[in-house]
Amino acid sequence: MxxxxxxxxxxxxxxxxxxxxxxxxxxxxxxxxxxxxxxxxxxxxxxxxxxxxxxxxxxFPKVGVRYTETIETMNQAEFFLVTSEYQQAAALLSTIAVDTIEDSTLSLRYLYLQGFIMIFQNCSITDILFNFDKILLEDDSSGSEIFRLLAYTGTGMVYFRENEQEKAEFYFNKVLEKIYLYKETELEDTWRVLNILFHCSVFYSEVHEIEASNTLLHYALSICSDNHVTFYLARVASQLVKNAINQNEPQELILELIYDARAYAKINKNTVLLNELATLEQSILANDYELDEKR
Known part of the structure; x- marks a missing residue:
C-alpha cells in the first residue's frame, strides 16, 4: 500500500x-x-x-500497469511469429524501449522473440546467437526455464540454417531431454511449448527422420486439444502435410490433411499459410492429373 x-x-x-x-x-x-x-x-x-x-x-499498488502496453505489444508480435508475418513482428518489437524494461521475464521474452524473428529475416548468425546467449547466461530460475528451452531451439535452428547439422542436433536434443517434462503454468507457456515442438519437428523432417517429426507434431496437437488452443494448430497440421508428401502417402490422405490445415489457418487468419496450402493443393492435384494422363 x-x-x-x-x-x-x-x-x-x-x-x-x-x-x-x-x-x-x-x-x-x-x-x-x-x-x-x-x-x-x-x-x-x-x-x-x-x-x-x-x-x-x-x-493500492498498480499491479502490472507499468508494462501493460509492452505486454500487449509482445503478445501481438508473438502472434505474428506464429502466423509467419515476421516483418510485422519485427516492426512491433522495434517500438519497445527494451533498455527501460526491468522485469526479468519480459526481458527474456523480448530476447526470445527478437532472436526467432531475426532467424526468419536471415540476420547474421552472431547477432542472432547474441540474443539467445543472453538468455542462457541468465540465472537458471524457474521463470527462465521455458526461455532457455526456446534459446536452445533457436540456436539449433540457426546452426541448421548454416548447414551445421551436428551442432543443430546437439541443441535440439537438449530441448527434447526436457520439453516432455515441462509443465505449462500459463497460456503463454503453452504457446511457447508449441513453438518448440513445431520447430523441432521441422528439423527432424528436414533431416528425413519423419517418424520423430510426426511424433512431435501429434504431441503438439494433443496439447492444443487439451488446452483448447488454436495457435499453432495450422502450422502443425501443415507440417504433417509436408511429412505425408515426403513419405509418398496416398493423395486422399494428403488432401485431407491440407483441408484440416486450411480450416485451422482460417481460424487463426494465417494468410501466409493459406497461400502456401493452396499452392500445395494445386501441386498435389496436378501430379495426380499427370499420373492419370500417363495411364
Whole structure:
C-alpha cells in the first residue's frame, strides 16, 4: 500500500494526525498506520480517505500497469511469429524501449522473440546467437526455464540454417531431454511449448527422420486439444502435410490433411499459410492429373 501517498494528501490538506483522526479513530491508530505500516480496518481507512478527498484506490499498488502496453505489444508480435508475418513482428518489437524494461521475464521474452524473428529475416548468425546467449547466461530460475528451452531451439535452428547439422542436433536434443517434462503454468507457456515442438519437428523432417517429426507434431496437437488452443494448430497440421508428401502417402490422405490445415489457418487468419496450402493443393492435384494422363 502506498502510505506515502496518504501522508502527502494529509499534509496537503493541512491536517495533523489528531485532526484527521477525530471522530474516526484514535490518533495512535493513525500513527501506527503512517509510521509502522499497520493498516486499520477497511471502514476506518475509507473514512480517512473520504475526509482527505483521496480515492482509496490511489493507495493500492498498480499491479502490472507499468508494462501493460509492452505486454500487449509482445503478445501481438508473438502472434505474428506464429502466423509467419515476421516483418510485422519485427516492426512491433522495434517500438519497445527494451533498455527501460526491468522485469526479468519480459526481458527474456523480448530476447526470445527478437532472436526467432531475426532467424526468419536471415540476420547474421552472431547477432542472432547474441540474443539467445543472453538468455542462457541468465540465472537458471524457474521463470527462465521455458526461455532457455526456446534459446536452445533457436540456436539449433540457426546452426541448421548454416548447414551445421551436428551442432543443430546437439541443441535440439537438449530441448527434447526436457520439453516432455515441462509443465505449462500459463497460456503463454503453452504457446511457447508449441513453438518448440513445431520447430523441432521441422528439423527432424528436414533431416528425413519423419517418424520423430510426426511424433512431435501429434504431441503438439494433443496439447492444443487439451488446452483448447488454436495457435499453432495450422502450422502443425501443415507440417504433417509436408511429412505425408515426403513419405509418398496416398493423395486422399494428403488432401485431407491440407483441408484440416486450411480450416485451422482460417481460424487463426494465417494468410501466409493459406497461400502456401493452396499452392500445395494445386501441386498435389496436378501430379495426380499427370499420373492419370500417363495411364
Amino acid at each position: 502506498n502510505i506515502e501517498r496518504f501522508i502527502e494528501a494529509r499534509k496537503a490538506m493541512g491536517f495533523s494526525q489528531v485532526e484527521l483522526a477525530e471522530g474516526i479513530c484514535t490518533q495512535a491508530t493513525l500513527s501506527r498506520f503512517e509510521n509502522n505500516g499497520r493498516i486499520p480496518n477497511l471502514k476506518i481507512l475509507i473514512k480517512l480517505c473520504n475526509r482527505l478527498g483521496l480515492p482509496l484506490g490511489d493507495l
